[in-house]
Amino acid sequence: MRVAVVGASGYAGLELVRIVLRHPELELVAVTSEKRAGVAVGEAFPALRGLLELDFEPADASALAGRIDVAFTALPHGASAALVAELYKAGVSVLDIGADFRLRNRETFTQWYGEHQAPELFGRAIYGLPEVYGEELKTARLVAAPGCYPTCVLLPALPFIREGWVERSGIQVTAISGVSGAGRTLDDGFLYAELEGNARAYKVAAHRHIPEIEQELSLAAGEDVAITFVPHLIPASRGMLATIALRALPGSDALDPDAAHGLLSRVYADAPFVRVLPIGESPSIQSVRGSNFCDVAVATDPHNNTLLVLSAIDNLVKGAGGQAVQCLNWMRGWPETTGLLEAPLLP
Amino acid sequence: MRVAVVGASGYAGLELVRIVLRHPELELVAVTSEKRAGVAVGEAFPALRGLLELDFEPADASALAGRIDVAFTALPHGASAALVAELYKAGVSVLDIGADFRLRNRETFTQWYGEHQAPELFGRAIYGLPEVYGEELKTARLVAAPGCYPTCVLLPALPFIREGWVERSGIQVTAISGVSGAGRTLDDGFLYAELEGNARAYKVAAHRHIPEIEQELSLAAGEDVAITFVPHLIPASRGMLATIALRALPGSDALDPDAAHGLLSRVYADAPFVRVLPIGESPSIQSVRGSNFCDVAVATDPHNNTLLVLSAIDNLVKGAGGQAVQCLNWMRGWPETTGLLEAPLLP
């Protein structure tokens, strides 16, 4: 199956290149980058020298359409929709890593991202969280891979919201992200000297992933769910943690750690990339780095009526390109783990 | 004034040495370390070569008593109480950086720390948070400097609890700490290769600083306050962030950012080390690293009825030795900033 990675020179795009190269059913035939068009991949990124013989090309749907079966698009929001639409109409299966097709409510999209650039396709994508939408993915041709934070929050939290063990408001989510989540952004704040030994919250209760998380939690709950979301930047290239505080509902098992652990274990019994940690362990970035795993755990705090769920992913793999490839595996009927069962890099 | 630093070879003790050396009213006359007794400070710690001419000595109250006016004790909990008691009885002013004298309830202490080693002094120390207990410190001779997490949580949260703007239960606190908070612990988890680019929660809802935080919040509230506390370890040597989610009470101004900012500004108008950040800014470790500042900020999330307060300190300065010296400045009537107004190390 012939594959293009569109926007291949960003961190998410490069990780897709890495994964596609390793995938036994995929052949990488095109990589795009406006800035580096005409440059050999190995020249632009010496790490990849000797591994593939492609030059970057501009992202041109008509030039790509006949040569590929599948496109992974890893472009900034806004820049993605029009190209995705063109590729889709040309018959290409498209898995979009960006934000343009994740939301279901047009008004909400406009409020957070501005005008949509391909309104005719708005709402047509399958939300690419295979642990939830696996069946729908089987027939999908347009997939919106979830954001990194939504992936990290939804997998551990959804079961408790869906089952009605916890309150649907007052949910408190803090998250920690490595800096690659911001892409290769040339901004003072992302310089090494500014981040070594540093950390800070950012976009406090104002991050664009909030409506995406609330959308999926609300769908699971059957009613509106509200979260407060505080992401933090830490000195790490990759990786992401979420710590989610849920208020136990009276009569539920939410404060019983065995019950909470049991629920997650049942829900994810057949999910090869969700590892439910034993009670007492906490997820860590190191344990998932470079892999498609999402590690989840529970802890309870009865004295404050709180159920805590915690999770870790590699934002560039399970939070981006790895998850998109996992979706493609579902779409093609390949084993879900094809090309993705890599051990984390340790240390 | 002649000073000893007891337990001077740990990270908190070494930072005390750094600060005492810089303080114009203090003369460092003794440093103790069991493990390094007899070794010159500059030999054990090449960074300090040429800055002081002391050898480490064992911690012996009778050997110290006649030679010093003030002792800073930076020992593991349990190891501290008996020595503190001896020094105190010998007429020395003692500022204890450890946990042995912070709690007011004996039963709570026993539950979290085991038997107290100097019960006759239990409950006799002033809690060394000068922004709250400055007046009491003026006549103190035994001070229990707060833990790093309590300092970082209490300074931003206390005013809102005290004024009754927010609920006294359901409080959600997440924190991020650099690794020096664990001391120079020889444990796999603190090795460089295990922490580079890594992060994880630890002691989830089970950290010993919980009762200390709840004690002071409850005193301010006049009723029991309950928090859920989740600390995280990140790849940083120093520094600490706290992110605290408080539920607004109806009728309060808690969801009005200007009002919330105004309250902090008023409460800390005369506190030289508490910097209230403008609305929209977040505290960072970098901005306080190496300094005695505590930066605090507010943000509101009306859609989820939540007031967020955030803070940053250097765990070894405002979270340990710096705060102890700040207490001593109060005790002696010196200007509060004496020896402490160092600019953060940037970058």
Place this chain on the structure above:
Amino acid sequence: MRVAVVGASGYAGLELVRIVLRHPELELVAVTSEKRAGVAVGEAFPALRGLLELDFEPADASALAGRIDVAFTALPHGASAALVAELYKAGVSVLDIGADFRLRNRETFTQWYGEHQAPELFGRAIYGLPEVYGEELKTARLVAAPGCYPTCVLLPALPFIREGWVERSGIQVTAISGVSGAGRTLDDGFLYAELEGNARAYKVAAHRHIPEIEQELSLAAGEDVAITFVPHLIPASRGMLATIALRALPGSDALDPDAAHGLLSRVYADAPFVRVLPIGESPSIQSVRGSNFCDVAVATDPHNNTLLVLSAIDNLVKGAGGQAVQCLNWMRGWPETTGLLEAPLLP
């Protein structure tokens, strides 16, 4: 082919596990660790949960012999030789990552490492640098995989020594290593807080890899070669750089960058893991991290009569387990890159 990793809980051993799991011709049937015997791999190392179903077992040659065809031994020097001998005598092919079988001169070995524990096998191993000893490896059953520093120094330097372009004494080698080279050593100096933002030289002109490097350079030169070797520790988990200053011999092409680049390019034309960088580029750890590549480059300084050769490897892959697997590929006649052509982790 059934494989055991002996000493699988150290950093080099864990990396071998990672690589063996990925290798299409190998089946991992045993992993040993004295300290963690009886513990499931995924329990001891949560990163590996779900990827293999083995428990650690003690390293017992008789218990292993019948179950395996190949053993990778990743033990501290001294601890390795006796076990290697037993496995070897039992008919197992052994690839030793340790130092016990690398040197050819018994006296030199004793001087740097003490008494050899399996003298009957001393000098019997093939030195596992496939770019030099590929042919010998085809019939080997005992392989001594080179040290990380020797690999990093020999690949770029050997051609110039062999061809006689440079002086055989006065060679100056500085190297930079990530901390995993020291293993999971519980020593103050390897704690995160001691290494963040830190760097220092260590074992200056006294590192055990010196005789190994000089041995191979001398064999290539046909006469004694002397180097001064200064390794440095930097804040990185993985990776290694070498910078080697060679004095140009009159009449040679050593000061002509094109000629020097040409020599390396010719020598490594068929070596899939040695990438000769274009003139003007420098190797970096990032470009080889997690991969089996050795990137090499040349630069000239005619005003000081110096040819510089530079290189980078991942110390745990090309400097340890990856190279051992590369040797096994040669031994079995599989394509040299089998299981090893992984793209570096970027970023």
Place this chain on the structure above:
Amino acid sequence: MRVAVVGASGYAGLELVRIVLRHPELELVAVTSEKRAGVAVGEAFPALRGLLELDFEPADASALAGRIDVAFTALPHGASAALVAELYKAGVSVLDIGADFRLRNRETFTQWYGEHQAPELFGRAIYGLPEVYGEELKTARLVAAPGCYPTCVLLPALPFIREGWVERSGIQVTAISGVSGAGRTLDDGFLYAELEGNARAYKVAAHRHIPEIEQELSLAAGEDVAITFVPHLIPASRGMLATIALRALPGSDALDPDAAHGLLSRVYADAPFVRVLPIGESPSIQSVRGSNFCDVAVATDPHNNTLLVLSAIDNLVKGAGGQAVQCLNWMRGWPETTGLLEAPLLP
């Protein structure tokens, strides 16, 4: 004494601000930054909030001249010379942290830096290495503070060159630098995600500090000295190491570690910021971080006829602003350590 820091928003400039604030004889009355003109220092750099009440202003010599006695200029080379000349002519004492006044040979300057912007002052500055030029500094009004690499190389190497113990060619210098040496440069290569766990050589045998180092070594030798210089970038915000390989001359004591150590000890007996480490220790960044110390050490490698000298500095202190303040202390006749005897930040 009224002081301006010109170019105060770069890393070197900010460090000067930090030091000047702490210096008992200096009053900071102006800070300049073109980009941030009109902005309060504490607003631009939250770390400095509450420590000074100045706004940045444009660098205008006429606006500054009447208000200051001393200017520290921390501008990119080329941008510095004209302004320095104006300030100098207006009677201000100028200590330039940049490269414009360090070289003595005009042709060499032009070759490495282009046309000089204040040729009438070329060659008129005292080279601000107080351990060598202390006497000259007493009457100086224009000082060219040395570069960071020259400081780090010259202090340990000069005595051996001056005394004629080692050859004056074939000198091999490798160095390791933290990233703040490059300033707050917005370039891909300085992003956190590109540098975490990474390292690489750069400007191999082509760095602008080469002529400066060779100039001072040649002056000490009384003949031309040639070095090969290979700097490396590592993941550290601050700090610098140099490792210098010198060939012992027959008949000298260069291979006797006690003699070599003795020479350094004698030369620097009265230099409060040069700490000669005991034989067997290596300098580290951590031991000098945030301080004005230069730690130096020797090691010998008789089997390769090599004397190694090693050193460490904080590039922003002894390699920039701290050294400039040390020069000012000499110029004014204040004790050399005034305002500079800060303990390194540990950890």
